[in-house]
Amino acid sequence: MMKKNYLFLSVLLLFAFSNSHAQSGSEAIKEDFKPSSKNQPGKDYPQVNSQGYARFRIEAPEAETVHVSLGLGGRGGTKLTKDSDGVWWGTTEGPMDEGFHYYHLTIDGGTFNDPGALNYYGSTRWESGIEIPAHDQEFYALKNVPHGNVQQVLFPSPSTSSVKRAFVYTPPGYAENSTTRYPVLYLQHGWGEDETAWSNQGHANLIMDNMIANGEIDPFIIVMTYGMTNEIKFGGLRDFKIEPFQTVLVDELIPFIDSNFRTLSNKDNRAMAGLSMGGMETHSITLNRPEVFSYYGLLSGGVYSPEEIKEDAGVKMIFISCGSKENPDRVKTSVNALKEAGYHAVSYVSEGTAHEFQTWRRSLHEMAPLLFK
Amino acid sequence: MMKKNYLFLSVLLLFAFSNSHAQSGSEAIKEDFKPSSKNQPGKDYPQVNSQGYARFRIEAPEAETVHVSLGLGGRGGTKLTKDSDGVWWGTTEGPMDEGFHYYHLTIDGGTFNDPGALNYYGSTRWESGIEIPAHDQEFYALKNVPHGNVQQVLFPSPSTSSVKRAFVYTPPGYAENSTTRYPVLYLQHGWGEDETAWSNQGHANLIMDNMIANGEIDPFIIVMTYGMTNEIKFGGLRDFKIEPFQTVLVDELIPFIDSNFRTLSNKDNRAMAGLSMGGMETHSITLNRPEVFSYYGLLSGGVYSPEEIKEDAGVKMIFISCGSKENPDRVKTSVNALKEAGYHAVSYVSEGTAHEFQTWRRSLHEMAPLLFK
Structure with a gap:
C-alpha cells in the first residue's frame, strides 16, 4: 500500500514537473501582443499575442542576468536581454499552451516574481501567473x-x-x-x-x-x-x-x-x-x-x-x-x-x-x- | 470646492508618503528574531524581534545591490549586504512601529517583492507585507x-x-x-x-x-x-x-x-x-x-x-x-x-x-x- 502510493505520487509529480508548455516556433511572430489578463491593474507587461507567444519586460538596469521560467519547458525557459535603457526583454521561443501558467523570474541567481503579474499560490509559493487566451475561454x-x-x-x-x-x-x-x-x-x-x-x-x-x-x-x-x-x-x-x-x-x-x-x-x-x-x-x-x-x-x-x-x-x-x-x-x-x-x-x-x-x-x-x- | 478637495487630497497623500516608520536604535539589538506572521507558508524570513527590529534575508548571489524600502522612512530604508554564500542580509537601523507595513525590494535598480513575504495590495501594486507584533494584537x-x-x-x-x-x-x-x-x-x-x-x-x-x-x-x-x-x-x-x-x-x-x-x-x-x-x-x-x-x-x-x-x-x-x-x-x-x-x-x-x-x-x-x- 505504501509502495503503491509512492509510485502513484511519483507519477503525479513527474507530470507536474515535466510539462512541455510550448512548442518550437516555426511561423513568424505576429506583433499583436496585448497585456495578459492576469496582470496587476494597469500593468502593460507581460504580454501575449494571438499565436500564444508571451513577451516579458523587466526593469532591473544593473542586473547581470534576467531569466523567465516559462518558455520551452525542458530547455530552461526564456532568457531576457537588456536594451540600452536598462530594460530587459524577451519573447518565448514558441507559442505556449492555451490557458494559465505559473512562472517566476531568476534575477542574478535569485528567485523573484514578475512585478507586472498577479500572484497565484503554486509550487508552495506565490508565483507569477500568465494567461494564454484559449479558444474556449468563454x-x-x-x-x-x-x-x-x-x-x-x-x-x-x-x-x-x-x-x-x-x-x-x-x-x-x-x-x-x-x-x-x-x-x-x-x-x-x-x-x-x-x-x-x-x-x-x-x-x-x-x-x-x-x-x-x-x-x-x-x-x-x-x-x-x-x-x-x-x-x-x-x-x-x-x-x-x-x-x-x-x-x-x-x-x-x-x-x-x-x-x-x-x-x-x-x-x-x-x-x-x-x-x-x-x-x-x-x-x-x-x-x-x-x-x-x-x-x-x-x-x-x-x-x-x-x-x-x-x-x-x-x-x-x-x-x-x-x-x-x-x-x-x-x-x-x-x-x-x-x-x-x-x-x-x-x-x-x-x-x-x-x-x-x-x-x-x-x-x-x-x-x-x-x-x- | 475643487480647490478645497485638492488641498485635502494633498494632505492625505502627504501623510501617506511621509510616514516615519522607525526611530533610530539606541539599545542593543536582541537576538530573539522570529519569522513575521505575514510570511509565506514555511518561509523563515523576514524576521522580527521583540523590540520591533526587522531582519531581511534575500538570495540573489550575483546581484550588485539589494535594498529594502523599510527602515528609517526618510533615510531610504535598509541596505542589505552580501555574505560569502551570496545571501543578502540586513536589519533595520531602529525598531519599527507596531503593526503592518508594506515594503518592497530594489534589486539592481528594479522593484521586486520579497519572496519570503505574502503580498498585499498597496501603492497600486501587490507589495510585500511584514507585521511587527503589537502589544494589543489580541x-x-x-x-x-x-x-x-x-x-x-x-x-x-x-x-x-x-x-x-x-x-x-x-x-x-x-x-x-x-x-x-x-x-x-x-x-x-x-x-x-x-x-x-x-x-x-x-x-x-x-x-x-x-x-x-x-x-x-x-x-x-x-x-x-x-x-x-x-x-x-x-x-x-x-x-x-x-x-x-x-x-x-x-x-x-x-x-x-x-x-x-x-x-x-x-x-x-x-x-x-x-x-x-x-x-x-x-x-x-x-x-x-x-x-x-x-x-x-x-x-x-x-x-x-x-x-x-x-x-x-x-x-x-x-x-x-x-x-x-x-x-x-x-x-x-x-x-x-x-x-x-x-x-x-x-x-x-x-x-x-x-x-x-x-x-x-x-x-x-x-x-x-x-x-x-
Whole structure:
C-alpha cells in the first residue's frame, strides 16, 4: 500500500514537473501582443499575442542576468536581454499552451516574481501567473449573468489544534431561495497549491455561474479547503499519509458545512473531486470512507481500478480526466475497466493541454453536468 | 470646492508618503528574531524581534545591490549586504512601529517583492507585507471563537459597464439565524489599495469576530468594495471627482446588498467609513447623499466641520481618528467643534502609530461599538 502510493505520487509529480508548455516556433511572430489578463491593474507587461507567444519586460538596469521560467519547458525557459535603457526583454521561443501558467523570474541567481503579474499560490509559493487566451475561454469568462459568491469560512479543526480556512461557492439564488437545499462538491487543489487555487486560477465560480445561467446544470455548492499536501517533498513521498487530511475533511469540515450552509447533507448529494495530488486524496478518501461520497472525480490525479472499490460502496458516477499531453490512454483504460465492471464511469481528455489549469477548468466544466443526477 | 478637495487630497497623500516608520536604535539589538506572521507558508524570513527590529534575508548571489524600502522612512530604508554564500542580509537601523507595513525590494535598480513575504495590495501594486507584533494584537488575533464569513460578491455596475467585486463580512450566526436582519457598515480602503485591504491587512473580520464573541458589539455586516481611487496621481489630484464612485456605491452596490443579504435596509442602520482617501470619499458621499447613511467614520481621512453638514441630515454619530504620529490636534479640534454644534462626535488617537494599518485596525475596534446605537 505504501509502495503503491509512492509510485502513484511519483507519477503525479513527474507530470507536474515535466510539462512541455510550448512548442518550437516555426511561423513568424505576429506583433499583436496585448497585456495578459492576469496582470496587476494597469500593468502593460507581460504580454501575449494571438499565436500564444508571451513577451516579458523587466526593469532591473544593473542586473547581470534576467531569466523567465516559462518558455520551452525542458530547455530552461526564456532568457531576457537588456536594451540600452536598462530594460530587459524577451519573447518565448514558441507559442505556449492555451490557458494559465505559473512562472517566476531568476534575477542574478535569485528567485523573484514578475512585478507586472498577479500572484497565484503554486509550487508552495506565490508565483507569477500568465494567461494564454484559449479558444474556449468563454466558458470561464466573467459575464453579466447572476453570480454566485465565494466566501471564506474559518472552521475549527480540533484534530490539528487549529482554525482552518475553506472557500465556499454558493450559487446565484442561494440568498433569495432561503429554504432551498443544495448538493455539495468537495473540490481539492494540487501539490504546491492551496484552497485559493480553484477560484483564482481555476475560475470555478465563473464556470459554475455560466453553466447555471445557460441551464446546463442545476445549482450546487462547491467547498475548497487546504489539502495539507505541501509538506510533501520528493524525498519524503513515502511518508504521505491521508488520515490527517481525511479527518479534517470528513469529520470536521463536512459537519461544519452542513450546519452552516443549506446543504443536502447525505451521501447521494455529496461529491469529491481533486486535481493532481487532490485526485490522489480523492481516490484514498472515497475508498476509505465509502459512506460519505457518491460521486468521485480524478482530474489528472490517477485512476480507479474496479477491484479497489467496495461492492456496496454505492458509487453513482466516476469521472476521470487528464490533458492530451499527459497520459490519456491510462485514463481511458481505467474508465473502460470500470464500465465493464458495471460502474457509471466517464473519461475526458482535454485536447492540447498538459498538467495545468486549462485541463482542470475544462474537466470541471465536463464533470459538473454529470454530478447529482 | 475643487480647490478645497485638492488641498485635502494633498494632505492625505502627504501623510501617506511621509510616514516615519522607525526611530533610530539606541539599545542593543536582541537576538530573539522570529519569522513575521505575514510570511509565506514555511518561509523563515523576514524576521522580527521583540523590540520591533526587522531582519531581511534575500538570495540573489550575483546581484550588485539589494535594498529594502523599510527602515528609517526618510533615510531610504535598509541596505542589505552580501555574505560569502551570496545571501543578502540586513536589519533595520531602529525598531519599527507596531503593526503592518508594506515594503518592497530594489534589486539592481528594479522593484521586486520579497519572496519570503505574502503580498498585499498597496501603492497600486501587490507589495510585500511584514507585521511587527503589537502589544494589543489580541484584538485582531485568529482565535477559536465563532467566525463570520468573508465572501466575494460580483455585482453589476451599469454606470461603469462592468461587473464589480465587493467583499461582504457576515457575522457568526448569520446562516443559522435565517430571519435576523443586520445593520451594514460600508468600509473603504485608501489610495493605492483595493477591496482586499480591510480583510487582508486590516483583519476587519477577526476584529469583528472577537468583539462579537466578547459581547462588546451586536453583530453587523461589513461591505468593502473598490473605491476607484487608484487612477489618482500627484499631478492629477484636481481631476478627482466623487460622482462615479458615489453612483457605484449608493445606486448600484447598496441595492444589490440589500436584495442579496438580510440587511436592515434603511438609513438608521447604515454606516459609511473609510481610511485615508476612503475617508475623503466617506466625507463627500455622506454630505452629498445625507438620506443614505446615519453613521460617519473618517480614519486618517480628514475631518468634518459643522457647517458642512445639512441641518436635517439626521446624522447619529461621527467618528474621526488618526495615529498619534499624524495630526491628532486637527482631529480633536474638529470633534470639539462638532460637539459644540450638537453632534454626537467621537475622536480617537492611536498611540505611537502613523498613517498605517495599525491605526485603522484600532480605529475600527474603537468605532464598532459606537455604531447602530
